[in-house]
Amino acid sequence: MKDNQNPISPHLQIYRWHISSLLSITHRIAGVVNLLALILMFFWLLTFSLSESSYELFLLAINSFFGKFILIGFTWSMSFHIFSGIRHLAWDMGYGFEIKTANISGILVILSSLVTTIIFWLLGRGLI
Amino acid sequence: MNETRKWMLHRVSAIIVAPLFVWYYFSLISLSEKNYQGAIYFFENPLFKILTIALFFIGFFHAKISLSEIFEDYIHNKKIKDAANLLSLLLCIIIPIITLILLIYKI
Numbered sequence: 415m416k417d418n419q420n421p422i423s424p425h426l427q428i429y430r431w432h433i434s435s436l437l438s439i440t441h442r443i444a445g446v447v448n449l450l451a452l453i454l455m456f457f458w459l460l461t462f463s464l465s466e467s468s469y470e471l472f473l474l475a476i477n478s479f480f481g482k483f484i485l486i487g488f489t490w491s492m493s494f495h496i497f498s499g500i501r502h503l504a505w506d507m508g509y510g511f512e513i514k515t516a517n518i519s520g521i522l523v524i525l526s527s528l529v530t531t532i533i534f535w536l537l538g539r540g541l542i
Numbered sequence: 543m544n545e546t547r548k549w550m551l552h553r554v555s556a557i558i559v560a561p562l563f564v565w566y567y568f569s570l571i572s573l574s575e576k577n578y579q580g581a582i583y584f585f586e587n588p589l590f591k592i593l594t595i596a597l598f599f600i601g602f603f604h605a606k607i608s609l610s611e612i613f614e615d616y617i618h619n620k621k622i623k624d625a626a627n628l629l630s631l632l633l634c635i636i637i638p639i640i641t642l643i644l645l646i647y648k649i
Contacts, residue, residue: 442608442612445605445608446609446612448605449605449609452597452598452602452605453637455566455567455570456598456637456640456641459585459594459641459644459645460640460644462581462585463585463644463645463648463649464648466578469578469581470578473574473577476570476574477575485570485571485574489567489571492564492567496563496564499556499560503553503556503557506553534568534571535571537572538572539571540572
């Protein structure tokens with residue numbers, strides 16, 4: 415390209431926020447956060463394979479207040495990315511492009527990701 | 543890789559990796575309150591080992607394609623973009639391979 419001073423899309427700072435753009439950027443951020451979650455899961459496996467004491471240390475870290483905060487955050491980003499991903503797959507197949515449908519599906523993604531996070535923890539910790 | 547194929551593989555890997563990710567993360571949450579002994583059955587189950595390997599290889603493959611899309615959109619300096627792509631490629635190859643080695647030789 416000759417003139418690379420031209421503004422390049424996406425202009426996140428310029429547009430007014432809509433649910434569609436908010437979810438689009440959150441989908442990306444959640445994806446990157448999921449990569450961090452995958453790296454955490456790698457450390458889970460790594461510490462287990464190294465020694466019992468390193469595994470205990472890993473457990474201590476994830477069961478701390480900060481650790482739990484991170485784990486719950488990862489649960490939400492996982493749920494969000496999956497629901498939002500399903501929405502993207504529907505678009506890829508040509509469904510749900512009408513503004514009204516896209517707004518409703520967006521709200522559904524947010525609500526279902528929150529509900530899933532709660533259910534996931536209740537099930538995971540054996541509370542239900 | 544041809545872009546259409548990349549697009550297709552990105553979707554296919556997403557569909558495969560989503561249930562694996564949920565299963566593995568759920569196991570982490572439910573085993574996080576138990577000790578080392580409580581996790582042995584999970585790590586030493588041969589079926590779980592195969593699924594874990596699948597999760598790490600396909601998951602990091604999915605991550606690599608996604609990261610290069612993100613770099614394409616937000617990094618405008620070609621040198622930095624190439625460096626970011628190379629680093630993420632190394633990360634996405636090394637971690638699954640270490641996982642494979644650990645599961646075969648250490649666990």
